[in-house]
Amino acid sequence: MAESWLVRDATVEDAAACARIYEPYVRDTAVSFELEPPTPAQLADRIEAALARHAWLVLEDGGRVVGYAHGSTFNLRAAYDWSTSVSVYLEPGRRRTGAGRALYTALLDRLAARGYLTALAGVALPNEASVGLHTAMGFEPVGTYRRVGWKLGRWHDVARFQRPLGAGPSDDGTPPAPLT
Numbered sequence: 001m002a003e004s005w006l007v008r009d010a011t012v013e014d015a016a017a018c019a020r021i022y023e024p025y026v027r028d029t030a031v032s033f034e035l036e037p038p039t040p041a042q043l044a045d046r047i048e049a050a051l052a053r054h055a056w057l058v059l060e061d062g063g064r065v066v067g068y069a070h071g072s073t074f075n076l077r078a079a080y081d082w083s084t085s086v087s088v089y090l091e092p093g094r095r096r097t098g099a100g101r102a103l104y105t106a107l108l109d110r111l112a113a114r115g116y117l118t119a120l121a122g123v124a125l126p127n128e129a130s131v132g133l134h135t136a137m138g139f140e141p142v143g144t145y146r147r148v149g150w151k152l153g154r155w156h157d158v159a160r161f162q163r164p165l166g167a168g169p170s171d172d173g174t175p176p177a178p179l180t
């Protein structure tokens with residue numbers, strides 16, 4: 001990790017920086033299937049919710065927030081309680097410097113420590129960098145939803161990835177609930 005970098009827990013004060021990073025992906029790409037960029041206030045609510053139940057980390061470079069990664073609810077049905085969605089965004093143009101790996105490494109550690117046993121990610125295709133990152137981080141490709149998202153005038157496939165956290169799920173009795 002570069003000397004000028006710091007990966008830390010987000011606070012709601014980071015909402016504006018995260019909104020700035022996320023906005024171009026919502027507005028100009030199908031990387032996110034949201035259609036309207038969330039406001040900083042909406043991002044603040046998401047950060048608060050993630051800190052309460054999952055994790056939201058930011059990467060600072062020289063004191064400036066340039067990327068973030070977070071966990072979120074995979075599915076509200078109770079049997080999914082040990083599974084978490086994960087996601088990571090860097091400011092456009094910052095590529096292949098190890099920032100994605102640094103954020104994801106810290107995020108997966110944090111989610112494992114909270115008791116989550118499986119991380120899941122969906123990657124709208126094409127997205128070579130995200131497929132590359134998930135593969136490099138030990139995620140297994142487990143299938144592709146075909147033509148499930150309509151954005152920017154065309155249908156997009158979504159590749160699904162999953163990775164065990166900590167010891168991963170086992171059949172030795174009921175696992176302890178994740179910490180909340």
Ligand SMILES: CC(C)(COP(=O)(O)OP(=O)(O)OC[C@H]1O[C@@H](n2cnc3c(N)ncnc32)[C@H](O)[C@@H]1OP(=O)(O)O)[C@@H](O)C(=O)NCCC(=O)NCCS
Nearest residue numbers: 088089090095096097098099100101128129130132133136
């Ligand atoms: C996906 C993203 C977070 C990757 O971050 P990054 O800092 O560029 O990736 P890293 O430098 O940490 O790369 C880690 C590994 O991932 C793989 N990887 C990263 N970018 C890649 C690319 N363009 N093509 C192939 N593999 C790639 C490589 O294995 C790489 O290791 P290496 O450089 O030692 O070969 C970044 O490109 C990004 O923010 N993209 C836009 C938002 C996005 O797509 N988010 C994911 C939503 S599902």
